[in-house]
Amino acid sequence: MRIMMTTVFDYPHTGGLSTHVATLKAGLEELGHEVDVVSFTDVPDAKKQVARGSSFLLNKVSKGKGIIAGHRVRQQLLEVLIKRKAEDKAYDIINAQDVYASLASFKSGVPVVSTVHGYLAFEAVSRGAVSSNSKEAKHMQELEREVYRQTRRPITVDQRIKDYIQELAGVEGERIYNFINVDQFQPQVERREELRASFGYDSDDVLLFIPRRMTRKNGVIFPAKALSLIHEKYPRVRLLYAGSGEEEQNIRDIARETGVEDHVHFLGNIPHETMKDYYAMSNATLIPSIHSEGVEEATSISALEGMGAGVPVVASGIGGLKELIDDGENGLLVEEQSPEAIRDAVFRIIEQPEEGEQMAKAARALIEENYSHHAAAEKFAKIYESVL
Template identity: 50%
Template sequence: MKILLTTIFAYPHTGGLSTHMSTLKSGLEAEGHQVGILSFNDVPRLKGILRAQGPAFFLNKFKKGKGFVWSQLQRKQLIHNLLKGLDESYDIINAQDIFAALASVGLGLPTALTSHGYMAYEAISKGALASGSKEDQLIRNMERHAYQHADRVITVDQRIKGYILEASGVEATAIKNFINVDDFKPDKTKKVLYKKELGLPKQSKILFVPRRLTKKNGVVFPALALPRILKEEPHTLLLYAGTGEDLPDIKRIIKQKGIEKNVVLLGAVPHYDMKKYYAVTDVVLIPSIHSEGVEEATSIAALEAMGSGAPVVASFVGGLKEIIENGKDGIHVEEQNPEALSQAVLNLLNHPAYANNLAEKARGKIEENHSHIAAAKRYADIYRG
């Protein structure tokens, strides 16, 4: 088959959606399919600024959410125009967001829509929309329209499947998130080498937060937990890999707690470099929280950490409850609880054999349940249908 993956967002970018697309493409191509990608990056840059980004910035000055809606609608139209002008033919389009799906519905090609979350709720959570506003209602209506008019809907966990059924009456197919198990695998033999390459002290304990810096990801809580950890493990370094609107809050906490020497803000890290950070990490933190009705999906960062042989401490929310079995292949903690987070980290640092056992069990689970090849076969079956 010839498959086109589409999104109104930039590709590649830092975040789970972009990673999902790359990994799905890799799996489908390994199965012999041809895969193309069409994204906002394919729109001429000046046109994108003039049509979508520039007006959205000014409209948001007048009313919260107005620019957000404008941007999504303009991006949809720009992707629609690109689809109409494609030089090559495809058997199916797999849209990765609701507006990309709306851009392709009606063009004569079957459209599958993969839903990675709850668009309206997530926009409210990050402050782009006002809850209950006309703009909020418009986005919800367009979500419903996209689900009802796509030929197939796929979700990355069971909760999103339930949300779509309730919101639109559409029965979606849940395929849990997945990773490239050949790229993300245990590589602890190079720990010393990678520490030197990344400029990290040889004797330091490394805590890693591979998260977009947004509210629902709970990224402020590792910084709040760190002072307690430093009392017992003073050579601990906390690394953040990601960007987002919560960066100022993290910087404020770091300064307030006086932990500047023990926190490294890496910014956006290229995806191919992430495996080096997992290899040097002693504990990976996935501290997600409930935020404006939004819960973490089947976190790709958590899956990559588990596949890489790094023990994971994660909040007991959303899709994280589906992929981690507490005390067997990872640790669950109560959300928004720095004390619980610090205690779980210290337990793993103080008991390395236990931490290694969790990591080994997690790798086995990833190989069995979250392989990109197995997921690609399931996607291909849906495309054929």
């Protein structure tokens, strides 16, 4: 099959959606399919400024208006690119990766399926882009409803999103849990000392890796709140944040106020291929997600990568995380928004290393069996074929 994947966001970029696209593309290509990605990155720079400028200016007038206007412009720009691409090559199907990309793709005449990674309206409220119950939030939800009813098949990355689509639009979606490239994210703990030396960390440091976009729903502020508690017993523990977002300044403020700023490292948006090295050199991966304005963590790709990379994962016991992790068997689940719970879990990882190794081995086995990109690509291909 010839498959086009579309998104109104940049590709590649740091984040789960981009990782999902890259990993699925690799899996489908291994099966012999031809896959192209059309994204906002492909838009000429001058036109990109129109989308960004309109969003900035209208947000000054009224909160929420800018984000809707900006995404509408992105949709229109993407629509032109998709039509042009579809005229140059006969695609069998388009797999749109977000609401606005779906709307842009419908105009191409090519059959469209839509992967649903989250909740457009609720997530905009959660990150403060629009106000709860506002006209803008209701408009976004109406767009969601329109897309889920019009697309040939909505594909969701967890059960709660599938239930949400059913409730919102009366449409039965197809659930395929998130997945990772199991060939790329493999255990390499034996390289820990080598990697630490190359990245400038000491062999006796305890490194906690937080590969999360710094937004409120990801709970990234709570490891920073926990670090001073952890230092009361283990002063060599360090936090490594990979990502960026609106919560970064709050994390910096807390680290400074509690005197741990020298042990909190902000890595920025590091290349995805480098992530596996940070997993390997770390003692644990932290996924401290929280409930936020109706948004709940799905099957976190970061959690899957940590489990695939052979290091213990400590995650909040919410959403898809509690479906993925069996507490004490293949990872640790902690109470959300609790620095004390994170502290206790870190103490357990430090003080019971053999248990941590066993949990990591069990996690890797689970990933290989149920969350590999090979199996996911086959499932997506079957959906494409059934639509056609």
